C-alpha cells in the first residue's frame with residue numbers, strides 16, 4: 001500500500017487502531033510515536049524500538065504495522081493483553097540518553113496503563129530501568145530488579161513446542177529423534193533451540209553469518225555447519241528460520257525439500273497469502289510464526305500481569321503445542337493456510353471479548 005498521502009486517521013482506520021500518540025520533547029530531542037492497536041483483551045503491550053527512520057511516515061508505518069501484529073500475537077497466546085508498540089525516531093548511538101528515556105517514560109505514564117512498554121530493537125534492560133523511573137507501565141526489567149529477564153529461552157521453548165506439534169501433524173508423532181533439522185541463525189533464540197533439539201537426539205545443522213558463533217555452537221553441541229545459501233537445498237525434514245524474515249519466498253520455495261517449517265523469526269513468509277498457498281501445494285506443514293514465537297511476549301506479559309513465576313511462564317508457553325496442532329488441523333479441514341487459520345482464531349478471541357463488552 002502506498003501510504004505517502006494517507007492521513008493518520010485514514011491509516012489507523014484501515015488497520016483498526018484505537019489511538020496513535022505523538023510524543024515530542026525539544027530539550028532531549030525525543031520524537032516518538034506510540035501505536036495502540038486494540039485493547040479489547042487488556043492493556044496494549046509491545047516493545048519500544050529506536051530506529052533511524054528516514055522519514056516520519058516510515059516511522060508511523062512501522063509502529064502501526066508492529067502494534068497490529070502484537071494484538072494478534074497476544075490474542076492467539078491466550079494472554080489478556082492487547083497490542084501496542086512504540087518507536088523512537090533517531091540514531092540510538094547518538095541520541096539515546098537517560099533524559100530522553102525518562103521523558104519517554106513520562107509520556108508512557110500519561111496513558112495511565114493503556115500502553116505498556118518493553119524492550120525491542122536498540123533498547124536494553126538498562127533503558128527499561130530508566131523508563132521505569134517515570135512509570136510503572138513497563139516490563140522486561142532485569143532479573144536483579146525482579147523482572148523476567150531475557151525472553152529468548154522462553155521464545156526458543158515455544159518454538160520448540162510449535163515444531164513438535166507441526167511434526168506430530170506432518171509425521172504422525174512428535175518424536176524429533178534422528179530428524180534432520182536446520183536451524184538458520186544461532187543467536188539468542190537459535191542457540192537455545194539447538195539445545196532442545198540435541199537433547200532429543202535430532203540431527204541438527206546450523207548456519208549463521210558469523211563464523212565464530214557457528215564454531216562455538218557446533219563445538220558445544222556437536223552439530224554440523226552448513227553454508228548460508230546451502231541451507232535452502234539441504235536434504236532435511238525440518239527447516240527452522242531463526243534469523244531474518246521473508247526467507248520463505250519465490251526463490252527458496254522452489255528449493256526447499258523439507259516437510260515442516262517451524263522457527264522463531266518474525267514474518268517468515270515474504271507474501272503471506274501467495275507463499276502460504278504455495279506451502280500447501282508443496283505439502284509443507286507450516287507452523288505460523290507469530291503463534292510459535294510468542295514465548296517472549298508470554299514472558300513479559302506474565303511479568304507485567306504478575307506475580308512473575310518462571311515455571312508458570314514455561315507452563316503457559318507449553319500451551320503453544322496444543323494451539324499449534326489445533327490450528328494446523330483447522331487449516332486442513334477448511335482448506336486454508338495455517339497463517340490464516342491462526343489469524344482467524346486470534347480475531348475470534350478479540351471479537352468474543354468485544355461482544356462481552358457490548359462493543360459488537
Ligand SMILES: NC(=O)c1ccc[n+]([C@@H]2O[C@H](COP(=O)([O-])OP(=O)(O)OC[C@H]3O[C@@H](n4cnc5c(N)ncnc54)[C@H](O)[C@@H]3O)[C@@H](O)[C@H]2O)c1
Pocket residue numbers: 151152155184185186187188189190207208209210213228242243244245264265266293294296297
Ligand atoms: N528474542 C526473542 O525473544 C524473540 C521473540 C520473538 C521473535 N524473535 C525473532 O527471532 C529471530 C531471532 O531472534 P534473536 O533474538 O535470536 O536474534 P539474534 O540477533 O540474537 O540472532 C539472529 C542470528 O541470526 C544470524 N543471521 C542474520 N542473518 C542471517 C542469515 N542471512 N543467515 C543465517 N544467519 C543469519 C545473526 O548473525 C544472529 O546470530 C528474529 O527474527 C527475532 O525477531 C525473537
